Amino acid sequence: MRKSLKRLIKAGILLILSIAAGIFGYMGLEGYSLQDAMYMTVVTISTVGFQEVHPLSGAGKIFTTIYIIFNLGIFAYVISIFTTYLFEGELQQIFKEFLQGREVKNLKDHVIVCGYGRNGKKTCEELINGKLNFVVIERNEEIPRHLPDYLKSRFLIGNATLDDALHAAGIERASAIITTLPNDADNVFISLTARELNPKVNIIARASEENTEKKLYRAGASHVVMPDTLGGLHMAHLVTKPFVIEFLELLSGVGETKLMLEEFSFECLNSTYRNKTIRELDVRNETGVTIVGFKDNRQGFKFNPDPNTKIGENDVLIVLGIEEDIEKFKKRYS
Incomplete structure:
Protein backbone atom coordinates (compact mmCIF):
# COMPACT_ATOMS: atom_id res chain seq x y z
CA MET A 1 0.00 0.00 0.00
CA ARG A 2 2.84 2.41 0.84
CA LYS A 3 4.45 1.77 -2.55
CA SER A 4 1.17 2.49 -4.35
CA LEU A 5 0.55 5.64 -2.35
CA LYS A 6 4.07 6.85 -3.05
CA ARG A 7 3.40 6.67 -6.80
CA LEU A 8 0.17 8.63 -6.37
CA ILE A 9 1.83 11.24 -4.14
CA LYS A 10 4.76 11.55 -6.55
CA ALA A 11 2.39 12.17 -9.46
CA GLY A 12 0.47 14.76 -7.45
CA ILE A 13 3.63 16.60 -6.44
CA LEU A 14 4.90 16.68 -10.04
CA LEU A 15 1.57 18.11 -11.22
CA ILE A 16 1.55 20.78 -8.50
CA LEU A 17 5.17 21.77 -9.24
CA SER A 18 4.43 21.98 -12.96
CA ILE A 19 1.39 24.21 -12.40
CA ALA A 20 3.34 26.39 -9.97
CA ALA A 21 6.19 26.79 -12.48
CA GLY A 22 3.73 27.85 -15.18
CA ILE A 23 1.94 30.36 -12.96
CA PHE A 24 5.14 32.03 -11.76
CA GLY A 25 6.58 31.94 -15.28
CA TYR A 26 3.64 33.74 -16.88
CA MET A 27 3.33 36.19 -14.02
CA GLY A 28 7.02 37.03 -14.17
CA LEU A 29 7.53 37.12 -17.95
CA GLU A 30 4.17 38.43 -19.15
CA GLY A 31 2.88 40.33 -16.12
CA TYR A 32 -0.32 38.25 -16.01
CA SER A 33 -2.56 38.37 -12.96
CA LEU A 34 -2.79 35.23 -10.82
CA GLN A 35 -6.12 34.33 -12.42
CA ASP A 36 -4.87 34.82 -15.99
CA ALA A 37 -1.59 32.98 -15.23
CA MET A 38 -3.52 30.02 -13.77
CA TYR A 39 -5.79 29.93 -16.83
CA MET A 40 -2.88 30.12 -19.25
CA THR A 41 -0.99 27.41 -17.37
CA VAL A 42 -3.91 24.96 -17.47
CA VAL A 43 -4.56 25.70 -21.16
CA THR A 44 -0.91 25.10 -21.97
CA ILE A 45 -0.33 21.83 -20.07
CA SER A 46 -3.62 20.39 -21.30
CA THR A 47 -2.71 21.30 -24.92
CA VAL A 48 -6.33 22.26 -25.77
CA GLY A 49 -5.11 25.07 -28.06
CA PHE A 50 -7.17 28.06 -26.85
CA GLN A 51 -6.00 31.58 -27.70
CA GLU A 52 -3.61 33.37 -25.31
CA VAL A 53 -5.02 35.81 -22.76
CA HIS A 54 -2.74 38.47 -24.22
CA PRO A 55 -0.29 38.23 -27.12
CA LEU A 56 2.95 36.67 -25.88
CA SER A 57 6.31 38.36 -25.99
CA GLY A 58 9.35 36.62 -27.47
CA ALA A 59 10.43 35.40 -24.06
CA GLY A 60 6.89 34.25 -23.35
CA LYS A 61 6.78 32.22 -26.57
CA ILE A 62 10.11 30.53 -25.77
CA PHE A 63 8.92 29.77 -22.21
CA THR A 64 5.61 28.35 -23.54
CA THR A 65 7.42 26.14 -26.08
CA ILE A 66 9.77 24.70 -23.44
CA TYR A 67 6.89 24.43 -20.96
CA ILE A 68 4.76 22.40 -23.39
CA ILE A 69 7.61 20.01 -24.24
CA PHE A 70 8.52 19.62 -20.58
CA ASN A 71 4.92 18.93 -19.57
CA LEU A 72 4.15 16.36 -22.25
CA GLY A 73 6.00 13.71 -20.23
CA ILE A 74 4.71 14.87 -16.86
CA PHE A 75 1.10 15.10 -18.02
CA ALA A 76 1.24 11.64 -19.63
CA TYR A 77 2.74 10.17 -16.45
CA VAL A 78 0.16 11.82 -14.18
CA ILE A 79 -2.75 10.72 -16.38
CA SER A 80 -1.46 7.11 -16.47
CA ILE A 81 -1.14 7.00 -12.68
CA PHE A 82 -4.60 8.44 -12.05
CA THR A 83 -6.12 6.15 -14.70
CA THR A 84 -4.56 3.14 -12.99
CA TYR A 85 -6.01 4.15 -9.65
CA LEU A 86 -9.49 5.00 -10.92
CA PHE A 87 -10.14 2.35 -13.56
CA GLU A 88 -7.85 -0.60 -12.79
CA GLY A 89 -8.84 -1.13 -9.17
CA GLU A 90 -5.69 0.31 -7.60
CA LEU A 91 -7.67 2.73 -5.44
CA GLN A 92 -10.00 -0.05 -4.33
CA GLN A 93 -7.00 -2.22 -3.43
CA ILE A 94 -5.50 0.57 -1.32
CA PHE A 95 -8.83 0.97 0.48
CA LYS A 96 -8.99 -2.79 1.13
CA GLU A 97 -5.45 -2.79 2.52
CA PHE A 98 -6.33 0.19 4.72
CA LEU A 99 -9.32 -1.67 6.18
CA GLN A 100 -7.17 -4.79 6.56
CA GLY A 101 -4.57 -2.79 8.48
CA ARG A 102 -7.26 -1.51 10.84
CA GLU A 103 -8.54 -5.07 11.31
CA VAL A 104 -5.05 -6.34 12.19
CA LYS A 105 -4.62 -3.54 14.72
CA ASN A 106 -7.69 -4.84 16.56
CA GLY A 231 9.28 -36.90 7.02
CA GLY A 232 12.13 -39.40 7.05
CA LEU A 233 11.05 -40.85 10.40
CA HIS A 234 7.46 -41.11 9.18
CA MET A 235 8.49 -43.07 6.09
CA ALA A 236 10.68 -45.42 8.15
CA HIS A 237 7.87 -46.01 10.66
CA LEU A 238 5.55 -46.97 7.82
CA VAL A 239 7.80 -50.03 7.49
CA THR A 240 8.66 -50.69 11.14
CA LYS A 241 5.36 -49.65 12.78
CA PRO A 242 2.69 -49.50 10.05
CA PHE A 243 -0.35 -49.87 12.33
CA VAL A 244 0.91 -47.23 14.75
CA ILE A 245 1.28 -44.85 11.83
CA GLU A 246 -2.19 -45.78 10.58
CA PHE A 247 -3.61 -44.87 13.98
CA LEU A 248 -1.67 -41.61 14.08
CA GLU A 249 -2.97 -40.73 10.62
CA LEU A 250 -6.49 -41.08 11.98
CA LEU A 251 -5.55 -38.40 14.52
CA SER A 252 -4.40 -36.22 11.63
CA GLY A 253 -7.77 -36.44 9.89
CA VAL A 254 -6.73 -39.03 7.29
CA GLY A 255 -9.31 -41.75 6.62
CA GLU A 256 -13.04 -42.10 7.10
CA THR A 257 -12.95 -42.14 10.91
CA LYS A 258 -11.45 -38.84 12.01
CA LEU A 259 -10.17 -38.95 15.54
CA MET A 260 -9.28 -35.73 17.32
CA LEU A 261 -7.00 -34.86 20.20
CA GLU A 262 -8.08 -31.76 22.10
CA GLU A 263 -6.81 -30.00 25.20
CA PHE A 264 -9.05 -28.44 27.84
CA SER A 265 -7.57 -26.39 30.62
CA PHE A 266 -9.00 -25.98 34.10
CA GLU A 267 -10.08 -22.45 33.15
CA CYS A 268 -12.11 -23.78 30.19
CA LEU A 269 -14.21 -26.06 32.40
CA ASN A 270 -17.56 -25.00 33.76
CA SER A 271 -17.29 -24.02 37.42
CA THR A 272 -19.49 -27.03 38.27
CA TYR A 273 -16.76 -29.43 37.12
CA ARG A 274 -13.70 -27.71 38.54
CA ASN A 275 -11.76 -29.33 41.37
CA LYS A 276 -13.41 -32.67 40.58
CA THR A 277 -11.68 -35.99 40.00
CA ILE A 278 -11.59 -37.66 36.59
CA ARG A 279 -13.84 -40.37 38.00
CA GLU A 280 -16.41 -37.78 39.07
CA LEU A 281 -16.45 -36.18 35.63
CA ASP A 282 -17.31 -39.56 34.05
CA VAL A 283 -16.55 -38.18 30.58
CA ARG A 284 -16.41 -41.59 28.88
CA ASN A 285 -19.99 -42.50 29.74
CA GLU A 286 -21.34 -38.97 29.29
CA THR A 287 -19.73 -38.01 25.99
CA GLY A 288 -17.77 -40.97 24.58
CA VAL A 289 -14.35 -39.27 24.70
CA THR A 290 -11.37 -40.69 26.56
CA ILE A 291 -8.96 -38.76 28.75
CA VAL A 292 -5.58 -39.99 27.52
CA GLY A 293 -3.36 -37.41 29.17
CA PHE A 294 -3.21 -35.01 32.05
CA LYS A 295 -0.82 -32.12 32.62
CA ASP A 296 -0.28 -31.36 36.26
CA ASN A 297 0.97 -27.84 36.91
CA ARG A 298 3.54 -29.29 39.31
CA GLN A 299 4.52 -32.78 38.04
CA GLY A 300 4.06 -32.31 34.29
CA PHE A 301 2.37 -34.73 31.88
CA LYS A 302 0.80 -38.03 32.92
CA PHE A 303 -0.30 -40.62 30.38
CA ASN A 304 -3.54 -42.49 31.12
CA PRO A 305 -4.05 -40.64 34.44
CA ASP A 306 -5.48 -42.29 37.53
CA PRO A 307 -9.30 -41.85 37.83
CA ASN A 308 -8.80 -40.32 41.28
CA THR A 309 -6.69 -37.49 39.86
CA LYS A 310 -8.24 -34.15 40.83
CA ILE A 311 -8.34 -31.35 38.27
CA GLY A 312 -7.03 -28.16 39.83
CA GLU A 313 -5.98 -24.71 38.75
CA ASN A 314 -3.62 -24.56 35.72
CA ASP A 315 -4.14 -28.29 34.99
CA VAL A 316 -4.89 -29.47 31.44
CA LEU A 317 -6.87 -32.48 30.16
CA ILE A 318 -5.93 -34.18 26.86
CA VAL A 319 -9.00 -35.94 25.44
CA LEU A 320 -9.36 -38.28 22.46
CA GLY A 321 -12.52 -38.90 20.44
CA ILE A 322 -14.36 -38.42 17.18
CA GLU A 323 -15.48 -34.91 16.29
CA GLU A 324 -19.09 -35.43 17.40
CA ASP A 325 -18.02 -36.70 20.84
CA ILE A 326 -15.56 -33.82 21.25
CA GLU A 327 -18.42 -31.39 20.60
CA LYS A 328 -20.53 -33.19 23.22
CA PHE A 329 -17.69 -32.76 25.71
CA LYS A 330 -17.45 -29.03 24.95
CA LYS A 331 -21.19 -28.49 25.37
CA ARG A 332 -21.41 -30.42 28.62
CA TYR A 333 -18.22 -29.48 30.44
CA SER A 334 -17.30 -26.01 29.08
Whole structure:
Protein backbone atom coordinates (compact mmCIF):
# COMPACT_ATOMS: atom_id res chain seq x y z
CA MET A 1 0.00 0.00 0.00
CA ARG A 2 2.84 2.41 0.84
CA LYS A 3 4.45 1.77 -2.55
CA SER A 4 1.17 2.49 -4.35
CA LEU A 5 0.55 5.64 -2.35
CA LYS A 6 4.07 6.85 -3.05
CA ARG A 7 3.40 6.67 -6.80
CA LEU A 8 0.17 8.63 -6.37
CA ILE A 9 1.83 11.24 -4.14
CA LYS A 10 4.76 11.55 -6.55
CA ALA A 11 2.39 12.17 -9.46
CA GLY A 12 0.47 14.76 -7.45
CA ILE A 13 3.63 16.60 -6.44
CA LEU A 14 4.90 16.68 -10.04
CA LEU A 15 1.57 18.11 -11.22
CA ILE A 16 1.55 20.78 -8.50
CA LEU A 17 5.17 21.77 -9.24
CA SER A 18 4.43 21.98 -12.96
CA ILE A 19 1.39 24.21 -12.40
CA ALA A 20 3.34 26.39 -9.97
CA ALA A 21 6.19 26.79 -12.48
CA GLY A 22 3.73 27.85 -15.18
CA ILE A 23 1.94 30.36 -12.96
CA PHE A 24 5.14 32.03 -11.76
CA GLY A 25 6.58 31.94 -15.28
CA TYR A 26 3.64 33.74 -16.88
CA MET A 27 3.33 36.19 -14.02
CA GLY A 28 7.02 37.03 -14.17
CA LEU A 29 7.53 37.12 -17.95
CA GLU A 30 4.17 38.43 -19.15
CA GLY A 31 2.88 40.33 -16.12
CA TYR A 32 -0.32 38.25 -16.01
CA SER A 33 -2.56 38.37 -12.96
CA LEU A 34 -2.79 35.23 -10.82
CA GLN A 35 -6.12 34.33 -12.42
CA ASP A 36 -4.87 34.82 -15.99
CA ALA A 37 -1.59 32.98 -15.23
CA MET A 38 -3.52 30.02 -13.77
CA TYR A 39 -5.79 29.93 -16.83
CA MET A 40 -2.88 30.12 -19.25
CA THR A 41 -0.99 27.41 -17.37
CA VAL A 42 -3.91 24.96 -17.47
CA VAL A 43 -4.56 25.70 -21.16
CA THR A 44 -0.91 25.10 -21.97
CA ILE A 45 -0.33 21.83 -20.07
CA SER A 46 -3.62 20.39 -21.30
CA THR A 47 -2.71 21.30 -24.92
CA VAL A 48 -6.33 22.26 -25.77
CA GLY A 49 -5.11 25.07 -28.06
CA PHE A 50 -7.17 28.06 -26.85
CA GLN A 51 -6.00 31.58 -27.70
CA GLU A 52 -3.61 33.37 -25.31
CA VAL A 53 -5.02 35.81 -22.76
CA HIS A 54 -2.74 38.47 -24.22
CA PRO A 55 -0.29 38.23 -27.12
CA LEU A 56 2.95 36.67 -25.88
CA SER A 57 6.31 38.36 -25.99
CA GLY A 58 9.35 36.62 -27.47
CA ALA A 59 10.43 35.40 -24.06
CA GLY A 60 6.89 34.25 -23.35
CA LYS A 61 6.78 32.22 -26.57
CA ILE A 62 10.11 30.53 -25.77
CA PHE A 63 8.92 29.77 -22.21
CA THR A 64 5.61 28.35 -23.54
CA THR A 65 7.42 26.14 -26.08
CA ILE A 66 9.77 24.70 -23.44
CA TYR A 67 6.89 24.43 -20.96
CA ILE A 68 4.76 22.40 -23.39
CA ILE A 69 7.61 20.01 -24.24
CA PHE A 70 8.52 19.62 -20.58
CA ASN A 71 4.92 18.93 -19.57
CA LEU A 72 4.15 16.36 -22.25
CA GLY A 73 6.00 13.71 -20.23
CA ILE A 74 4.71 14.87 -16.86
CA PHE A 75 1.10 15.10 -18.02
CA ALA A 76 1.24 11.64 -19.63
CA TYR A 77 2.74 10.17 -16.45
CA VAL A 78 0.16 11.82 -14.18
CA ILE A 79 -2.75 10.72 -16.38
CA SER A 80 -1.46 7.11 -16.47
CA ILE A 81 -1.14 7.00 -12.68
CA PHE A 82 -4.60 8.44 -12.05
CA THR A 83 -6.12 6.15 -14.70
CA THR A 84 -4.56 3.14 -12.99
CA TYR A 85 -6.01 4.15 -9.65
CA LEU A 86 -9.49 5.00 -10.92
CA PHE A 87 -10.14 2.35 -13.56
CA GLU A 88 -7.85 -0.60 -12.79
CA GLY A 89 -8.84 -1.13 -9.17
CA GLU A 90 -5.69 0.31 -7.60
CA LEU A 91 -7.67 2.73 -5.44
CA GLN A 92 -10.00 -0.05 -4.33
CA GLN A 93 -7.00 -2.22 -3.43
CA ILE A 94 -5.50 0.57 -1.32
CA PHE A 95 -8.83 0.97 0.48
CA LYS A 96 -8.99 -2.79 1.13
CA GLU A 97 -5.45 -2.79 2.52
CA PHE A 98 -6.33 0.19 4.72
CA LEU A 99 -9.32 -1.67 6.18
CA GLN A 100 -7.17 -4.79 6.56
CA GLY A 101 -4.57 -2.79 8.48
CA ARG A 102 -7.26 -1.51 10.84
CA GLU A 103 -8.54 -5.07 11.31
CA VAL A 104 -5.05 -6.34 12.19
CA LYS A 105 -4.62 -3.54 14.72
CA ASN A 106 -7.69 -4.84 16.56
CA LEU A 107 -6.37 -8.42 16.76
CA LYS A 108 -5.11 -9.74 20.08
CA ASP A 109 -3.64 -13.13 21.04
CA HIS A 110 -3.49 -14.04 17.36
CA VAL A 111 -0.92 -16.11 15.46
CA ILE A 112 1.55 -14.67 12.95
CA VAL A 113 2.62 -17.00 10.12
CA CYS A 114 5.78 -16.01 8.25
CA GLY A 115 5.76 -17.38 4.71
CA TYR A 116 3.03 -19.13 2.71
CA GLY A 117 4.98 -21.97 1.14
CA ARG A 118 4.12 -25.65 1.55
CA ASN A 119 4.56 -25.60 5.32
CA GLY A 120 2.93 -22.21 5.73
CA LYS A 121 -0.10 -23.28 3.73
CA LYS A 122 -0.67 -26.38 5.88
CA THR A 123 -0.17 -24.28 9.00
CA CYS A 124 -2.88 -21.85 7.90
CA GLU A 125 -5.29 -24.68 7.07
CA GLU A 126 -4.89 -26.08 10.57
CA LEU A 127 -5.34 -22.65 12.15
CA ILE A 128 -8.54 -22.19 10.16
CA ASN A 129 -9.79 -25.60 11.34
CA GLY A 130 -8.97 -24.58 14.90
CA LYS A 131 -10.85 -21.28 14.40
CA LEU A 132 -7.84 -19.21 15.46
CA ASN A 133 -7.15 -15.67 14.31
CA PHE A 134 -3.95 -15.38 12.30
CA VAL A 135 -2.05 -13.05 10.00
CA VAL A 136 0.29 -14.15 7.19
CA ILE A 137 3.37 -12.15 6.24
CA GLU A 138 4.31 -13.03 2.67
CA ARG A 139 6.86 -11.36 0.39
CA ASN A 140 5.37 -12.57 -2.92
CA GLU A 141 2.55 -10.23 -3.97
CA GLU A 142 1.18 -12.75 -6.49
CA ILE A 143 0.25 -15.44 -3.94
CA PRO A 144 -2.75 -13.72 -2.28
CA ARG A 145 -4.28 -12.84 -5.66
CA HIS A 146 -5.06 -16.51 -6.33
CA LEU A 147 -6.59 -17.19 -2.91
CA PRO A 148 -10.21 -16.92 -1.67
CA ASP A 149 -11.29 -13.54 -0.25
CA TYR A 150 -11.43 -14.82 3.33
CA LEU A 151 -7.71 -15.68 3.07
CA LYS A 152 -6.70 -12.53 1.20
CA SER A 153 -7.83 -10.41 4.14
CA ARG A 154 -5.34 -12.21 6.39
CA PHE A 155 -2.29 -11.40 4.23
CA LEU A 156 0.25 -8.67 4.75
CA ILE A 157 2.73 -8.18 1.92
CA GLY A 158 6.19 -7.59 3.33
CA ASN A 159 9.51 -9.01 4.47
CA ALA A 160 9.04 -10.83 7.78
CA THR A 161 12.70 -10.30 8.69
CA LEU A 162 12.05 -6.54 9.01
CA ASP A 163 10.76 -4.94 12.20
CA ASP A 164 8.14 -2.92 10.30
CA ALA A 165 6.46 -6.06 8.93
CA LEU A 166 6.28 -7.67 12.39
CA HIS A 167 4.91 -4.45 13.90
CA ALA A 168 2.28 -4.27 11.14
CA ALA A 169 1.24 -7.86 11.98
CA GLY A 170 0.83 -6.93 15.66
CA ILE A 171 3.77 -8.84 17.13
CA GLU A 172 3.35 -7.00 20.45
CA ARG A 173 -0.17 -8.44 20.86
CA ALA A 174 0.37 -11.88 19.27
CA SER A 175 0.29 -15.10 21.27
CA ALA A 176 2.47 -17.04 18.82
CA ILE A 177 4.56 -16.64 15.69
CA ILE A 178 5.28 -19.51 13.28
CA THR A 179 8.15 -18.93 10.89
CA THR A 180 8.18 -21.37 7.96
CA LEU A 181 10.66 -19.70 5.59
CA PRO A 182 12.95 -22.05 3.62
CA ASN A 183 16.07 -20.08 4.59
CA ASP A 184 17.29 -21.04 8.08
CA ALA A 185 19.11 -17.72 8.51
CA ASP A 186 15.82 -15.84 7.97
CA ASN A 187 14.08 -17.99 10.58
CA VAL A 188 16.88 -17.33 13.07
CA PHE A 189 16.66 -13.59 12.45
CA ILE A 190 12.85 -13.56 12.79
CA SER A 191 13.05 -15.53 16.05
CA LEU A 192 15.61 -13.12 17.45
CA THR A 193 13.57 -10.06 16.45
CA ALA A 194 10.23 -11.47 17.61
CA ARG A 195 11.65 -12.39 21.03
CA GLU A 196 12.99 -8.86 21.43
CA LEU A 197 9.70 -7.23 20.40
CA ASN A 198 7.52 -9.56 22.49
CA PRO A 199 9.34 -11.51 25.25
CA LYS A 200 6.20 -13.59 25.99
CA VAL A 201 5.37 -14.72 22.45
CA ASN A 202 5.47 -18.44 21.62
CA ILE A 203 7.91 -18.89 18.71
CA ILE A 204 7.71 -21.99 16.52
CA ALA A 205 10.49 -22.07 13.93
CA ARG A 206 11.31 -24.30 10.99
CA ALA A 207 14.85 -25.62 10.50
CA SER A 208 16.33 -27.44 7.50
CA GLU A 209 19.80 -28.13 8.90
CA GLU A 210 20.52 -29.89 12.20
CA ASN A 211 23.13 -27.34 13.24
CA THR A 212 20.51 -24.59 12.95
CA GLU A 213 18.38 -26.03 15.75
CA LYS A 214 20.64 -24.81 18.56
CA LYS A 215 20.96 -21.40 16.94
CA LEU A 216 17.18 -21.05 16.79
CA TYR A 217 16.83 -21.90 20.48
CA ARG A 218 19.57 -19.39 21.32
CA ALA A 219 17.74 -16.81 19.21
CA GLY A 220 14.62 -17.26 21.34
CA ALA A 221 12.59 -19.99 19.61
CA SER A 222 10.24 -21.89 21.91
CA HIS A 223 10.01 -24.91 19.61
CA VAL A 224 11.97 -25.99 16.53
CA VAL A 225 10.46 -28.24 13.86
CA MET A 226 12.53 -30.03 11.20
CA PRO A 227 10.11 -31.16 8.44
CA ASP A 228 12.72 -33.17 6.55
CA THR A 229 13.68 -35.19 9.64
CA LEU A 230 10.05 -35.79 10.58
CA GLY A 231 9.28 -36.90 7.02
CA GLY A 232 12.13 -39.40 7.05
CA LEU A 233 11.05 -40.85 10.40
CA HIS A 234 7.46 -41.11 9.18
CA MET A 235 8.49 -43.07 6.09
CA ALA A 236 10.68 -45.42 8.15
CA HIS A 237 7.87 -46.01 10.66
CA LEU A 238 5.55 -46.97 7.82
CA VAL A 239 7.80 -50.03 7.49
CA THR A 240 8.66 -50.69 11.14
CA LYS A 241 5.36 -49.65 12.78
CA PRO A 242 2.69 -49.50 10.05
CA PHE A 243 -0.35 -49.87 12.33
CA VAL A 244 0.91 -47.23 14.75
CA ILE A 245 1.28 -44.85 11.83
CA GLU A 246 -2.19 -45.78 10.58
CA PHE A 247 -3.61 -44.87 13.98
CA LEU A 248 -1.67 -41.61 14.08
CA GLU A 249 -2.97 -40.73 10.62
CA LEU A 250 -6.49 -41.08 11.98
CA LEU A 251 -5.55 -38.40 14.52
CA SER A 252 -4.40 -36.22 11.63
CA GLY A 253 -7.77 -36.44 9.89
CA VAL A 254 -6.73 -39.03 7.29
CA GLY A 255 -9.31 -41.75 6.62
CA GLU A 256 -13.04 -42.10 7.10
CA THR A 257 -12.95 -42.14 10.91
CA LYS A 258 -11.45 -38.84 12.01
CA LEU A 259 -10.17 -38.95 15.54
CA MET A 260 -9.28 -35.73 17.32
CA LEU A 261 -7.00 -34.86 20.20
CA GLU A 262 -8.08 -31.76 22.10
CA GLU A 263 -6.81 -30.00 25.20
CA PHE A 264 -9.05 -28.44 27.84
CA SER A 265 -7.57 -26.39 30.62
CA PHE A 266 -9.00 -25.98 34.10
CA GLU A 267 -10.08 -22.45 33.15
CA CYS A 268 -12.11 -23.78 30.19
CA LEU A 269 -14.21 -26.06 32.40
CA ASN A 270 -17.56 -25.00 33.76
CA SER A 271 -17.29 -24.02 37.42
CA THR A 272 -19.49 -27.03 38.27
CA TYR A 273 -16.76 -29.43 37.12
CA ARG A 274 -13.70 -27.71 38.54
CA ASN A 275 -11.76 -29.33 41.37
CA LYS A 276 -13.41 -32.67 40.58
CA THR A 277 -11.68 -35.99 40.00
CA ILE A 278 -11.59 -37.66 36.59
CA ARG A 279 -13.84 -40.37 38.00
CA GLU A 280 -16.41 -37.78 39.07
CA LEU A 281 -16.45 -36.18 35.63
CA ASP A 282 -17.31 -39.56 34.05
CA VAL A 283 -16.55 -38.18 30.58
CA ARG A 284 -16.41 -41.59 28.88
CA ASN A 285 -19.99 -42.50 29.74
CA GLU A 286 -21.34 -38.97 29.29
CA THR A 287 -19.73 -38.01 25.99
CA GLY A 288 -17.77 -40.97 24.58
CA VAL A 289 -14.35 -39.27 24.70
CA THR A 290 -11.37 -40.69 26.56
CA ILE A 291 -8.96 -38.76 28.75
CA VAL A 292 -5.58 -39.99 27.52
CA GLY A 293 -3.36 -37.41 29.17
CA PHE A 294 -3.21 -35.01 32.05
CA LYS A 295 -0.82 -32.12 32.62
CA ASP A 296 -0.28 -31.36 36.26
CA ASN A 297 0.97 -27.84 36.91
CA ARG A 298 3.54 -29.29 39.31
CA GLN A 299 4.52 -32.78 38.04
CA GLY A 300 4.06 -32.31 34.29
CA PHE A 301 2.37 -34.73 31.88
CA LYS A 302 0.80 -38.03 32.92
CA PHE A 303 -0.30 -40.62 30.38
CA ASN A 304 -3.54 -42.49 31.12
CA PRO A 305 -4.05 -40.64 34.44
CA ASP A 306 -5.48 -42.29 37.53
CA PRO A 307 -9.30 -41.85 37.83
CA ASN A 308 -8.80 -40.32 41.28
CA THR A 309 -6.69 -37.49 39.86
CA LYS A 310 -8.24 -34.15 40.83
CA ILE A 311 -8.34 -31.35 38.27
CA GLY A 312 -7.03 -28.16 39.83
CA GLU A 313 -5.98 -24.71 38.75
CA ASN A 314 -3.62 -24.56 35.72
CA ASP A 315 -4.14 -28.29 34.99
CA VAL A 316 -4.89 -29.47 31.44
CA LEU A 317 -6.87 -32.48 30.16
CA ILE A 318 -5.93 -34.18 26.86
CA VAL A 319 -9.00 -35.94 25.44
CA LEU A 320 -9.36 -38.28 22.46
CA GLY A 321 -12.52 -38.90 20.44
CA ILE A 322 -14.36 -38.42 17.18
CA GLU A 323 -15.48 -34.91 16.29
CA GLU A 324 -19.09 -35.43 17.40
CA ASP A 325 -18.02 -36.70 20.84
CA ILE A 326 -15.56 -33.82 21.25
CA GLU A 327 -18.42 -31.39 20.60
CA LYS A 328 -20.53 -33.19 23.22
CA PHE A 329 -17.69 -32.76 25.71
CA LYS A 330 -17.45 -29.03 24.95
CA LYS A 331 -21.19 -28.49 25.37
CA ARG A 332 -21.41 -30.42 28.62
CA TYR A 333 -18.22 -29.48 30.44
CA SER A 334 -17.30 -26.01 29.08
